[in-house]
Amino acid sequence: MSYCTECGEKLEDHYVYCSECGTPLDPAPANEESPLPAVQVKQTHLNWKQGSASIWPWVKHHKWVCTSVVAVIIVLIGLFETGKYVTDPNRLVSKLETALHEKDTAALASLLQVESDKVTLSATNLAPLIRYMDSDPSVTERLVTELKKQLDRDAVQMTANETEKSSADKFINLRIDGKQFMLYDKYVLEVSTYYTEVSTNYEGAKIYVNDKEAALANSSHFTAEVGPLLPGLYTFKSEYVGEYTSLQNEQTVNLTDGNNYSDLDLSLAGRYFIVESNYDDAAIYIDGKDIGALTGEKREIGPIAMDGTHKVYVAKNFPWGIIQSEEYSVTDQYITADIDPVDDIFRESIMSATQKFLKGWVESFNTLDSTKASHTSDELREALSSEVKQYIDQDFQYDLKLTKMVFDLDSIKLYSVGDGNFAADISVQNYSEQSFYYEGSTPEAPQELVGSVIYQLLYINGEWVVDSYYDNYWFNDDNTKEFINVGTSEAVI
Numbered sequence: 090m091s092y093c094t095e096c097g098e099k100l101e102d103h104y105v106y107c108s109e110c111g112t113p114l115d116p117a118p119a120n121e122e123s124p125l126p127a128v129q130v131k132q133t134h135l136n137w138k139q140g141s142a143s144i145w146p147w148v149k150h151h152k153w154v155c156t157s158v159v160a161v162i163i164v165l166i167g168l169f170e171t172g173k174y175v176t177d178p179n180r181l182v183s184k185l186e187t188a189l190h191e192k193d194t195a196a197l198a199s200l201l202q203v204e205s206d207k208v209t210l211s212a213t214n215l216a217p218l219i220r221y222m223d224s225d226p227s228v229t230e231r232l233v234t235e236l237k238k239q240l241d242r243d244a245v246q247m248t249a250n251e252t253e254k255s256s257a258d259k260f261i262n263l264r265i266d267g268k269q270f271m272l273y274d275k276y277v278l279e280v281s282t283y284y285t286e287v288s289t290n291y292e293g294a295k296i297y298v299n300d301k302e303a304a305l306a307n308s309s310h311f312t313a314e315v316g317p318l319l320p321g322l323y324t325f326k327s328e329y330v331g332e333y334t335s336l337q338n339e340q341t342v343n344l345t346d347g348n349n350y351s352d353l354d355l356s357l358a359g360r361y362f363i364v365e366s367n368y369d370d371a372a373i374y375i376d377g378k379d380i381g382a383l384t385g386e387k388r389e390i391g392p393i394a395m396d397g398t399h400k401v402y403v404a405k406n407f408p409w410g411i412i413q414s415e416e417y418s419v420t421d422q423y424i425t426a427d428i429d430p431v432d433d434i435f436r437e438s439i440m441s442a443t444q445k446f447l448k449g450w451v452e453s454f455n456t457l458d459s460t461k462a463s464h465t466s467d468e469l470r471e472a473l474s475s476e477v478k479q480y481i482d483q484d485f486q487y488d489l490k491l492t493k494m495v496f497d498l499d500s501i502k503l504y505s506v507g508d509g510n511f512a513a514d515i516s517v518q519n520y521s522e523q524s525f526y527y528e529g530s531t532p533e534a535p536q537e538l539v540g541s542v543i544y545q546l547l548y549i550n551g552e553w554v555v556d557s558y559y560d561n562y563w564f565n566d567d568n569t570k571e572f573i574n575v576g577t578s579e580a581v582i
Contacts, residue, residue, distance in 0.1 A: 103383025172379035178263060178276040181530045182236045185261070185278055189229040192219050201261070205282040205317040217299065221345060224322060232261060236278075239263050260320035260345045283344040283351070284316030287325060290356045291336065291392075294329040320345045327355035331380060333375065333393035334359070337514070359392025362419060364401060367427040371414070384426075395420050402426055408511065408548050430503050439515050440496050442553035443544050444572060447491060453477060454487045466547060466556040484528040488535070493520035498568045500543070513553065518564045 091100050091114075098109035106113055165313050181200070188196035197218075198210040199420050208214060222228050240263065260281045269275040287296050296304040296313060304313040307328075315325075326339040336357040342352075369385025376399055382388045384403055393399055397418040403426045404413035414426040415539070442464045449463030450473065459474040480487060500516035519542060522535035541564040547556045 173515050178240055179237070180475035181276055181278060182233060182240075182263075184231045185236070186229060189222060189232070192222070194219065200278055201280045202266075202277050203280050203319070208282060208317045208319060210280075210319075214319050217323050217344070218319060219321070221321040221343065224365055232259065236260050236261070236263055259347075281320055281349060283320065283349050284314055285318070285325070285342065285344070285351050285353050286312055287327070287353045287355055288312040289327040289338070291327075291329040291359070294327050294336075294357060295329065296355065297324075297326040299324055300326075318344055325353055325355060327357060329357050329359070329392070331359075331392050333399055335392065336392055357392075360395050360422075361389040361391030362393065362395070362422050362424060363387055363389055364403060365423065365425045366403045366414065368403075368405045371405040371428055373401065373428075374413075375399055375401050375419075387493060393419060403428060405430070408509075408551070409553075410434070431501055435503070436498060436501050438553060439501055439513050439546060440570065442546060443496075443515055443517060443555065444494060446544070446555040447494065447517075451489045453492055454480070454489055457481050464552065464554045466549065466554045469556060486526050486528055486532070487523070488525075488532060489521060489523040490535070491519060492519050492573065493516070494568070494572045495520075495564075495571075496570045497565050497571055499565060506547070511548045512556075513548075514543055515546070516526075516541065516543050516561050516564060518542075518566075 091097065091102065093100055093107040093109065093112055093114070094111040095107060096110040097378055098107050098116065100107060119270065128418075184196070185192075185200050188200060194212040197215055198212070199470050201210055203210055217485045236259075255348050262279050263276055264279055265274045267275050268383070287304065289296065289311050290309055292306055292309050294306040294311070296306070296315070298315055298318075300565055303315050304311075306313075321344060323344060324339060325342055326337060329336040329442070336359050338355045338357050340353065340355065342353060342426045365386055366381075366384040369383065370399040371384045372379050373382045373384060373390070374380070375390070375393075380390065382390065397420050399419040401419055401424060402414050402416040404411050404442070405428050407430055410432045412428055412432065414428045417424050417426060446462075446464040449461055449465065453459050453473055454477065457477050457480055459470065459477045462470055462473055465473065479485075495518040497516040497518075502514045504512055506512045519538075519540050521538050521540075523538060524533045524535045526532045540560050541561040543561045544555050544558045546553045548554075
């Protein structure tokens, strides 16, 4: 029995190494006694080359140190694997797939990053993306497949400083954005943004994106950039609300391809019409309202619905009143609305003026007083005064009685004589009784006369007056109006 000179451990005779500290032991020579005690050399190192049998005594002696080292190694390995799992891009892609399937906009907002700071990842802004997924259920599968391909070909090594996307034709891309926990690549899912240049052709038209007003056209050649927008299906609409109709152009646009800038034509197609008339200075009325346009301008009017819901007519202000055309439904591109000023009111005014002229004319001769004349032009009044004076100078008497007047209604015509003046013609068949005699003589028996005369009238100082007349050798009695007992009371037949 002996003891270790290094650590004092009790040793068996056959031990070659100390079982506690591993110090080699010097065996005594067989059948030989050493006259002097052996000198022991202290060794403080382990002989690792002696195999595991020489290691374990040391480990046993330092078991707490070894246990601690192993525990630390295990913990570090666990932390490393945990970090690797947490930062695994496949796990990020799986979360995205789940959020897309569940249409979880809150989860999508937390998973995605947007490449522009001008748009936020809100539920409202992500709604077009959900709409796109609903329109094509295979989109999610294709997108996830593409993201996994990016990982397989290590395409995500592209950083934020590089302009080219790892997938030019996809709207969500993987990229590395620095380090996470100082050891692992930080993967992010970046969603693309899109800009659309919208154009329209009506000043005052409003541009809507998903029923939200985005722009107001201030010219007929209007363009505006709308964006940035998140990917998805969008409804773009231009709308013009006019006085006579509303115009719309609505288009659904898919903003998910690799082209982040696109053009969209939202031109509106309105229908117009032109009103023509036989008077160029006639005012145009639509639905009873003066639109401030004249027929001679040949102006295109619109946009307007041509389904007959709107009515149009023209009106002209004549010196004796406003005369309007027939009313027409707006159904064609061209509408002719002629004005016939010779209406019933106009005819009555011409017949009345002519009748008053004849009564005054007869009374002037019967009384030899030219001041009795009525509705007579200055020139004709002067001629009448001269003739009455001759009768007075010659002591000549003229008894005249109008018994009937027949007006040819179809003969009444209106025409312009320049400088805004108007003239009218009317054919009249007069029935009268007359006699001539000198003053102091016995009057002759009255003679019955029938004469057809065309009277020409001018509109002067707010009334129609007879300016001249001449014999008419043919009278049309197809459409007439008669007055009898003209000299006394008027009776219409």
